Amino acid sequence: MSAPDPTGQPLLVIIDPVARRADGESVRIARDVLCAGAAAKICLTDGPEDVSRALSRRNRRPVVIGDDRALLRVVGLLHRRRELAESALSVVPVGAPHTVALAHALGVPRGPVAAARAVLDGAxxxxxxxxxxxxxxxxGEVCVPDGYVPGASPYAAGDGADGGRHPDGGPEVPGDPVGPVEPGEPAVPRRQALTAGGHQSWWSPAARTARTALALLTGPAARHALPSCTRLRVEADGVLLADLDQPVERVTVSVVNGLAEVVVHHRSADRPVRARARAVTVSxxxxxxxxxEVGAGPVRSRTWTVRPEAWRLTLPR
Known part of the structure; x- marks a missing residue:
């Protein structure tokens, strides 16, 4: 019989499909540690709809086994339901180092055993x-424009936290490997790209090669090689930090001690302009x-507002 959870609340363990494919052994280890230390309901999800249904279970403490995007998806869903403050979240990071960097930066231990123990014994x-x-x-952080991000995840250029992505760049289709998908092109599993006779269409390899070439020319690697400079208006609590007549190379927004810290890198200035505010608007x-690490836009204006202590994450004591 499982030992009682220190918080007195059973666990809802949400296992992300990308984590199962990327490192099934770490997922198994984390699951075994959690089940040995608490009453746990295991949910093997295949997409955002499964995650949403799982989170409808009440009186269970959510635990995410997956990468940063899996954690972001759960936080986003709970926020939109206005349920984010109801219970503390926990995460066991599983994935390539650059896909779990945010969870570790937030204070979650490295390794499935240490992270799972923090879920059980942390606060x-x-x-x-x-x-x-x-x-x-x-x-974590906002970067404008969508430029170079060190160690960017190859499947991070989605259109939002709820859009699951396969590691090769296409949308997740449970059970079906998919190839690279152009914007606006429907995701078609490779096994569906066959003729009625069961043979692969003659154009399929060429089309995939063309799509791959296009992805290389327009993807993150190509963007990293291009100079990032654009004209933006940046305001922090109404105070103007940059205007359209002052080209900027990069603008970052993050949370520091309950305020949004905005850093504006001007093209012609030696040092960036820094400010802290409750709200930052870029237009x-x-x-x-x-x-x-999730690409978004294009937009003409976006405002980010700080919500102090809006959510809780279980971390080592």
Whole structure:
């Protein structure tokens, strides 16, 4: 029989499908540690709908086994339901190092055993949150425009926290490997790209090669090689930090001690402009940005507002 959870609340363990594919052994270890230390309900999810249904279970403490995007998806769902403050979240990071960097930066231990033990023996810590004017949440940092991010995840250029992505760049289709998908192109599993006779269409390899070449020319690696400079208007609590006649290379927004810290890198200035505020607005010609390694836009204006201590994460005592 499982030992009681120290909080007196059973666990709802949500296992992300990307984690199962990326490192099934770490997932198994984390699951075994959690089940040995608490009453736990295991949910093997295949997409955002499964996660949403799982979170409908009451009186269970959510635990995410997965990468940063899996954690972001759960935080975003609970925020939109206005249930984020109801219980502390826990996460066992599983994935390549750059896909779990945010969880570790928040204080979650490395390794499935240490992280699972922190879930069982740790304590909830209140954390601040950035929420934009489209009601999307940010746990880490916003970068405008969508430029170079060291170690960016190959499947992080999605259109939001709820859009599951396969590691090769296409949307997740449970049970079906998919190839790279162009914007606006429906996701078609490879096994469906067959003729009625069961043979692969002659154009399929060429089409995949063309799509791969296009992805290389327009993807993160190509963007990293291009100079990032655009015209933006940046305001912090109404105070103007940059205007359209002052080209900027990069703008970052993050939370520091309950306030949003905005850093504006001007093209012609030796040092960036820094400010802290409750709300930061970036506007200008259509621009893209990245929030927690997720690409978004284009938009003409976006405002990020700090919600102090809006959520709780279980961390080591």
């Amino acid at each position: 909830p810590h209140p954390l601040d949150l950035l929420v934009d004017d489209s009601d999307a949440v940010v746990l 200008g010609p259509d621009f893209r940005y990245r929030a927690d």
